């Protein structure tokens with residue numbers, strides 16, 4: 001699995017209320033949700049984001065509620081992958097379960113700047129920041145997560161099991 | 163190997179003699195929960211996958227509490243989906259208007275969770291049931307969908323942080339002040355991925371309502387779960403509310419913790435969390451002059467009977483400040499009725515509060531008390547993120563019921579002493 005795109009950068013503790021405010025939770029239509037993604041902290045996000053772009057956050061990305069609408073909104077807005085120093089645990093589960101790749105890489109998160117071009121090769125465990133001419137090694141997902149990803153998400157994985 | 167409370171419960175759920183931190187397990191579930199925001203997503207996933215049966219009709223709870231009574235057509239459609247799914251699958255614990263309450267107050271009250279249980283809920287505050295000595299944690303909708311079919315969930319065994327509670331809290335200090343103090347101390351990611359385990363002689367001064375409040379906000383420190391040692395108080399609560407079998411797990415005396423804190427409850431002061439993160443705490447004497455426009459007393463954190471009583475004690479014979487709207491939301495129908503029978507509604511109404519039917523409502527900026535631009539609220543809820551209760555330039559200050567009620571009277575953040583003298 002390979003991804004390439006430009007960085008859209010945020011800070012620490014990006015919470016699910018700003019990723020998708022609760023006032024829009026009366027629907028789970030992904031296109032509807034995507035329209036309001038990040039709007040409370042970044043009004044221009046939705047006009048700026050291009051398919052394949054990579055969202056980079058700091059510590060505790062996705063903290064707050066358990067709403068799966070948050071990774072769904074990010075994915076539907078065009079983001080191919082989220083990199084952060086650390087993720088809130090429910091957000092981490094949800095992203096994996098809906099098939100949005102997320103990577104913990106503190107160094108890359110510190111050094112990446114808005115607009116940098118980044119390439120990710122999940123199979124070989126590397127991230128390259130072309131603007132900074134730097135590469136970073138990343139951990140492979142544990143086996144059970146690879147299985148879920150390979151199956152195409154948790155529900156497909158369950159169906160195979162049954 | 164020595165294990166913590168959480169590790170022992172997880173080992174039981176996985177059918178293993180022991181588990182280690184970091185180990186991936188598949189655990190059997192005693193309860194799977196969803197609400198009107200998360201369950202519709204799960205139901206749609208469940209149906210998309212072509213699944214036709216749930217694992218156990220008694221072990222699923224569907225609680226439409228967030229926008230109840232449905233605030234608009236879209237939320238009504240979401241609840242309709244839950245109602246129809248519950249009917250089709252024969253799910254016993256679907257709670258219709260008139261029976262519904264805020265999920266995390268409702269489940270323990272209905273006796274649906276007891277100590278030793280393993281519970282997942284598609285709601286981050288599912289960690290509340292740790293107060294009963296259960297392992298409970300929030301997950302997403304896809305996890306819920308899968309769990310409704312299989313009755314199990316994949317989990318990583320967490321490391322634990324131990325909180326040894328000693329001393330007796332002073333008057334007006336409640337569970338909320340204790341947990342806000344702890345979050346202020348360790349930060350919103352201070353317990354990321356970990357269990358927060360509460361024990362110690364100070365437990366005897368904490369009511370079940372205090373413990374529910376504390377466990378409820380474990381997620382605000384990033385924790386996977388919060389859990390309390392089971393004592394006579396817990397067993398009394400379980401006996402009064404449930405007929406389910408329960409099992410008590412105690413941590414081994416040599417269990418490993420990544421950190422241990424001793425918290426002297428007698429030193430904890432009334433605490434307020436300033437915008438926009440729960441870790442931005444100040445003790446009441448450091449809050450300064452903060453005029454407010456709204457007070458909310460309710461939610462899965464502080465919408466229980468003791469919260470109502472504490473608020474009433476301060477509001478009795480006094481008036482809500484003319485510039486303040488004070489919204490009181492008993493968390494369940496049962497609490498509502500108890501408030502009514504104890505005469506608390508008379509107190510609230512005479513002082514100029516409005517009393518709402520049980521709902522999450524303003525806690526998540528859903529309805530029933532949304533803030534306009536520039537407005538400030540003191541709220542007994544659990545999150546003060548940007549835009550949580552309304553406009554992105556509104557502010558939420560988190561506090562316990564005593565500070566919230568006192569602030570409603572004075573029109574600014576205040577301690578009960580300022581009001582009662």
Ligand code: SF4
Nearest residue numbers: 287461462522525526
């Ligand atoms: S009261 Fe607030 S925090 Fe609790 S379940 Fe409802 S929305 Fe969530």
